[in-house]
Amino acid sequence: MGVFTFSEENISAVAPATLYKALVFDGDNLIPKVVDAVQSVEILEGTGAPGTIKKINYLEGGQLHYAKHKVEAVDKDNFVYNYTLVESDTFPETLDKIVVETKLTAAPNGGSVVKVTVNYVTKGDAKPSEEELKIGKQKGDGLFKAVEAYVLHKVEAVDKDNFVYNYTLVESDTFPETLDKIAVETKLAVAPNGGSVVRVTVNYVTKGDAKPSEEELKIGKQKGDGLFKAIEAYLLANPSYN
Known part of the structure; x- marks a missing residue:
């Protein structure tokens, strides 16, 4: 048996308590919503406490795996x-299991330091290949980033028939202390010239009686306009996009 250990640290803008809740306590329902490849998470045994066995069903290469x-x-x-990942139909024959240890601590900016240690336990004297390590890291990073993005940006409504998209920015390490969240409502309509009328309503929800400053409103508008213009420029440069 061989044990090959790899560790890394990442910084998240999300506070430890919020990120931990999303990953651990809400993960079974949340992950299939935010990670396209994951179809479902089933509890086969237990209630979430140590000893619980879960089955993750996911698509890879057009095939369903677990x-x-x-x-x-x-x-x-x-x-x-x-x-511990104890079984998978995509495990190479040389791999016995993968043990993952995760610890979150508070970062100076109000976010989190995320330390992950991964132990590949192989059969005999086998070593995990560079490709196996690369794929494993990509999957882990993708899942983490998807959950982090969801926590920072909570989707409230998607109505593709009426071109409505509403979301809430619920947390950011750049939020002033007086700001609780920012709710954004977007509605597109057909313009006479064949383009779009874009209506955006932004609701700043503050703590207590605080009001957003003119500078905060200006910066928020600049960020929103910049994102919109970048997407618009891409679409105009790629007219076949659908």
Whole structure:
């Protein structure tokens, strides 16, 4: 048996308690919504505590695959979550299991330091290939970034028939202390010239009686306009986009 250990740290703009809740306690419902490849998460045994066995069903290469995930440790006070991938139909023959240890700590900016240690446990003297390590890291990073983005940007409404998209910015390390959240409502309509009329309503929800400053409103508008113009420019440069 061989054990090959890899560790890394990343910084998230999301506070530890919020990120931990999304990843651990809401993850079974949230992950299939935010990660396109994941079709479902089933609990085969247990209630979420250590010893619980979960089955993750996901698409890869157009085929449906699965991985079984055993919960090893849940420590919500210290933001620790450890689990083992004990079985998967995509495991190479040389791989026995993958043990993942995750710990969140508070970052100076109000976000989180995310430390992840991954132990590849192989059969005999086998070593995981560079490609296996690369794919494993990409999957882990993709899942984390999808959950982080969802927490920072909560989708409220999607109406493709009426071109409505509403979302809420619920957290950011650049929010002033007086700001609770920003709710954005977007509605597109057909313009006489064949283009679009874009109506955006932004609601700044503040704490107490605070009011957003003129500078905060100006910066928020600049960011929104910049994003919109970048998307518009891409679409105009790629008229076949559909």
